[in-house]
Amino acid sequence: MSSLLVFYPQVKWVHVHAVICSGTLFALRCGASLFGARWPRHWLPRYLSYSIDTVLLTAATMLYSMLPAGMFTNHWLTVKLILVVVYIGLGMLAMRAQLPLRRRALLYAAALLTFVSIYGIARMHHPAGWWLLVRPV
Known part of the structure; x- marks a missing residue:
């Protein structure tokens, strides 16, 4: 430790x-x-x-x-780091003035959704993130 x-x-x-x-x-x-x-x-x-x-x-x-290494045995950190790279890419594209407004708006929404997913994974310490709260009926 x-x-x-x-x-x-x-x-x-x-x-x-x-x-x-x-x-x-x-x-x-x-x-x-x-x-x-x-x-x-x-x-x-x-x-x-x-x-x-x-x-x-x-x-x-x-x-x-x-x-400690045991904290990451369910791979939540790996999924979170991959999504951080996706978030950065989406954010960079969304800020490009050369792209059409509609495409930038979609990239912006995708970046925000990715950010919320990253937050959910961090809070739950599980790769499924917020999906853990969805229970089958």
Whole structure:
């Protein structure tokens, strides 16, 4: 077990808040860009996004190194990381002004749905995420 484990609550707090900030900033920037706003492409929100995401990934890496290997036996973290890559790709495409508005809107919705799925997987610690709450009748 890592000696850094004593800092787990603080690192998790930073990670959770960075997730909230990153997701909120993406939703605001991309949503505003779909409505024709120019501020989402300004250097300040772009670099703020890079900074938040750097903190987020650093905290995620620290959490990963702190936790025991048995924590990840059901592969929820693997699914979450794959979806993070999908989310980043969808988000990058959704922010491209060259694409038609309808396609960008669909990419934006897909990115937000992926973000919610990632959150569900993280909360449930299971690859099925929110689907665990759906019970067959």
